Amino acid sequence: MIIRQKIMRGVSLTAHPKGCAEYTKQQIQWVKEAATGMHASYSTGENLSYPKKVLIIGGSTGYGLATRISASILGKADTINVSFEREPSEKKTATPGWYNNLAFEQEARKMGLKADSILGDAFSHEIKAKTLDLIEKEYGKIDLVVYSLASPLRIDPDTGESYRSVLKTTGATYSAKTIDPFKEQISVAKVGPATEEQITHTVKVMGGEDWTLWMKVLKERDLLAKGCKTVAYSYIGPEVTFPIYREGSIGQAKEHLEATASEIEESLNDIEGTAFVSVNKALVTRASSVIPVVPLYISILYRIMKDKDLHEGCIEQMYRLMTERLYQADGVPVDDAGRIRLDDWEMREDVQTQVKAAWDTIEQENLQQLADLEGFRKEYEQIHGFGCTDIDYSQECDPRVID
Numbered sequence: 001m002i003i004r005q006k007i008m009r010g011v012s013l014t015a016h017p018k019g020c021a022e023y024t025k026q027q028i029q030w031v032k033e034a035a036t037g038m039h040a041s042y043s044t045g046e047n048l049s050y051p052k053k054v055l056i057i058g059g060s061t062g063y064g065l066a067t068r069i070s071a072s073i074l075g076k077a078d079t080i081n082v083s084f085e086r087e088p089s090e091k092k093t094a095t096p097g098w099y100n101n102l103a104f105e106q107e108a109r110k111m112g113l114k115a116d117s118i119l120g121d122a123f124s125h126e127i128k129a130k131t132l133d134l135i136e137k138e139y140g141k142i143d144l145v146v147y148s149l150a151s152p153l154r155i156d157p158d159t160g161e162s163y164r165s166v167l168k169t170t171g172a173t174y175s176a177k178t179i180d181p182f183k184e185q186i187s188v189a190k191v192g193p194a195t196e197e198q199i200t201h202t203v204k205v206m207g208g209e210d211w212t213l214w215m216k217v218l219k220e221r222d223l224l225a226k227g228c229k230t231v232a233y234s235y236i237g238p239e240v241t242f243p244i245y246r247e248g249s250i251g252q253a254k255e256h257l258e259a260t261a262s263e264i265e266e267s268l269n270d271i272e273g274t275a276f277v278s279v280n281k282a283l284v285t286r287a288s289s290v291i292p293v294v295p296l297y298i299s300i301l302y303r304i305m306k307d308k309d310l311h312e313g314c315i316e317q318m319y320r321l322m323t324e325r326l327y328q329a330d331g332v333p334v335d336d337a338g339r340i341r342l343d344d345w346e347m348r349e350d351v352q353t354q355v356k357a358a359w360d361t362i363e364q365e366n367l368q369q370l371a372d373l374e375g376f377r378k379e380y381e382q383i384h385g386f387g388c389t390d391i392d393y394s395q396e397c398d399p400r401v402i403d
């Protein structure tokens with residue numbers, strides 16, 4: 001079939017196998033180059049004691065995939081990914097993560113590394129058990145667990161009850177400029193308040209409960225190495241997005257996730273384990289593109305950070321996590337609340353002053369000048385395997401194979 005990108009209400013319904021494979025390989029290549037000193041703003045990260053066996057929950061796209069790639073190249077780590085994917089058929093494409101997993105695992109094996117994916121619902125007992133069995137049989141003890149899930153739904157494995165996360169405020173209705181980056185149309189988004197029940201549900205899905213469960217079952221089966229680390233990802237962002245993000249229902253979930261880190265760390269005391277939350281930069285991923293208001297903020301941020309030569313994607317961020325945060329010989333640098341900050345460049349005062357000025361004045365007429373919509377769209381295309389200059393998208397392509 002001929003595979004073109006089809007976007008409906010900000011969600012891409014298709015993914016290109018060759019393009020996803022290409023983008024995964026580009027990220028691998030970037031880490032290889034950075035590790036040999038080819039990217040000036042990044043240290044080579046030599047002589048750090050990187051993990052050797054890494055479990056990534058949500059490791060098929062975005063931040064999880066970038067962590068998997070960074071860990072495998074820097075520390076020659078064997079990696080297991082757990083992710084939720086739609087498989088391809090003769091007439092239907094898979095989700096991008098399915099192609100990314102395949103591409104990454106092919107490359108990892110060429111480097112002599114073990115790499116497997118367990119596909120299914122990470123919240124379920126069944127997938128946890130399957131993952132633990134694989135680790136026990138084929139990998140041995142894990143020394144880094146990465147929790148990088150972004151999901152709209154969780155079915156409680158004990159009660160069968162479904163919880164849905166919502167992207168709403170926790171106070172009054174919030175009106176703010178937003179954009180459809182594909183139509184380049186500014187409009188006003190009105191985001192209403194979540195009910196108490198919706199907030200509880202969002203915390204159930206995106207808070208720390210399932211992270212705790214993963215760590216608990218891994219420890220009970222004695223599958224965590226002495227001195228193991230675990231990390232989950234959070235976001236804070238600037239005041240302009242506070243009502244919808246940090247002070248919204250998702251922000252409540254992120255606060256829960258952050259509080260969970262210290263509880264997990266306490267449970268790992270006897271094996272000298274540590275648990276962290278890393279606050280990452282706002283980036284175009286499948287998860288962030290559907291948050292109201294955020295795509296406009298990201299487009300403005302991209303323009304400013306690119307102008308200042310500070311722009312990073314998931315791979316650069318996760319490379320810094322490994323080389324300049326989690327495995328620092330003199331301890332993990334954290335903020336007053338104990339969080340790793342990889343949003344340091346995003347939150348720089350000069351960057352945020354310019355973001356605020358652009359945010360206050362942006363309108364249809366000056367959109368191109370103040371926002372990097374092209375950059376947003378390109379990245380969105382890229383994460384679904386489109387827009388790659390080496391690929392002829394008019395050619396027939398089997399959606400079940402990546403090369």
Ligand code: NAI
Pocket residue numbers: 057058059060061062063064082083084085097120121122123148149150151152233234235279280281282283284285286287288
């Ligand atoms: P993403 O959408 O690229 O990746 C989500 C991953 O979760 C995928 O591997 C997907 O297969 C997996 N997944 C979803 N539901 C699942 C389920 N039920 N079972 C198994 N796997 C499942 O998202 P992204 O943006 O990389 O997000 C990862 C984490 O980073 C999230 O916690 C997010 O809040 C956080 N974060 C994201 C930022 C952003 O701007 N994108 C900024 C800072 C933090």
